[in-house]
Amino acid sequence: MMKRMLTTLVTLMIVGALAACGQSTTPNGASSSTNTPTNAASEAPESSSDVITHDANAKIASMSIHITNNLLALGIKPAGSVVGGDVKDFLPHVADQLEGVSKLGVVTDPDMESVLALKPDVIYIDEVYTGDDLAKFEKIAPTISIDMDNGTWRDHLNRIAQHVGKEKEAEAFIKDYEEKAERVKGLISAELGQDAKVMAIRMTAKELRVMGMKRPVGPIMFEDLALNPAVGVEKITDEPYAVISQEVLPDFDADAIFVIISKGNEAKANFDELEKNLVWKNLKAVKNKHVYVLDGQKWLDYSSIGHSMALDDAEQLFTK
């Protein structure tokens, strides 16, 4: 009796413990932009869909938030778009430009009914996420599949521009961006000095991340703005970021720290807690008041409009 009770109980408890584990590994609020698979799928063979060109005023269904944002950069408002997987809505920094646009689910779980109901003239999909469902979309409307893991946002913008016949606008956008980057670069180096080493960290509900050299944050920070990565940041090249223990923050020896705080109370509370910490308070960057809290969504959005807005954000932070 005793033994049977024990066995049952222990089984129950193990199940309980496992359930608790499962709960604790709930994916946290990573925005879809940082979840981009790292295995860069090779560009799909140029299919017939590549030559599709259409009227810029056509009814577009965009099945990728990044394609949506690149369309916006060209001054095109799609008729329908997927929403951000994290915020379950249009990304906050472009929400005002997407007023009245139909929501088509999230990229990993598109709402096909809404796509059908929209009766689009043309559909854009991200090869990485939705490539396998190409046939399904083609039944609804001509579909353009773009591998968003391949090439930079400039390539994506140019390619989309070809489809909608707005190559000039794309060119102008990029030129404008480069000029702005140059301007912001000057502002930052005036404030921090030419040789300042910087790092970008992201506080989420569960962990502290150091953003690496890869997209979304690496290219704009260390290429476009030509900032010097802090000690160790240059080694984070396999993943968009590395999870670190707060204990090793001093090892990066950064002159300036850019901070992205994930959405939600917990991430905010974690950062507030970090700010009270003695180790944090004694960091070189903190002592010299070179901590800059970024408007995270803009920086994490690897798209033309996201990056452009990130530069605006930086310009504002360094213009005082």
Add this chain to the structure above:
Amino acid sequence: MSGHITWKTGLWFAAAIAALLMSIFLAISYGAKDLSFAMVWSSVFHYDPELTAHQIMHEYRLPRVLGAVVTGMAFATAGALMQGVTRNPMADTGILGVNAGAAFVVALCFAFWPGLSYSQLILMSFLGAALSTLFIVLLGSATQGGLHSLRLTVAGAVVAAILHSFSSGIAIYYDLSQDLAFWYAGGVAGVKWEHLKLLAPIVFIVIAWASTMGRSITFLSLGDESAASLGIHTGKIKVLGMTAAVVLAGASVSVAGSIGFVGLVVPHIARRLIGVDYRKIIPFSALLGAILLVWADFASRMVNPPREFAIGAMVALVGVPFFLYLARKERREL
């Protein structure tokens, strides 16, 4: 009690204290940042707030390791008290739903009063622990035949399950899952000095007080009739013992979440090592509980650093096989 046994008991206590101190030192020595033993030593005994290594020790490692010590002591002692008072070898604040009650109220606080201070939270946590205990005892007594140890266990398990699902419901509805995962799996990563300042005195005082009840609880564990014939106020001791257990569990849940198994496993180990006298079992369980949690926490952060493993799962991984082994060896009723 012969002199020989006292000598042996003393040796066990000395060994446990030495093991605890060594475990603490080891646990604070290893972490994401490599620090030399000399540095660890000086950071503890010659704290210099200007040194980065000392700051790391003071801000991150000491509070969490001491948190493991204090909560481990509390959960283990609470379990020992529960087992003695209810004469139920399965008793543990986790299984009997005490932790679940505390965690549920804490969940409510997170959802509706997110701005509560720690001292308020600890009070609410007590309240939850006390209410669920009361409810479980009433539920267990309500059936024909009065409060029986098996009935109490079942009532506790049922209430714990209900409260867990309520807590999950609140977590999902109010989008609290991030906060609540912690209360289920438990963890001492978030322990701060301000918590310890409040928690440690409560735990130490209650454990000392509980130890003074050891004699009565030992008699109680022989059965109500025997205890009564020896002049023990069984009702009073039961209530006091339960109260102490509820306070210990409530205080610990408020800072470390619901960490199961410690209270179940540790008293059994203590009993095997030093006998059935609760005057010894209570303080010895406290020491063993502290050692177990220090190691569980250490393991949970060393498995896949810098990510952390759930401490509850760690305790279960270590505790369950050991407990099964004990259960197989221990034929007699506990």
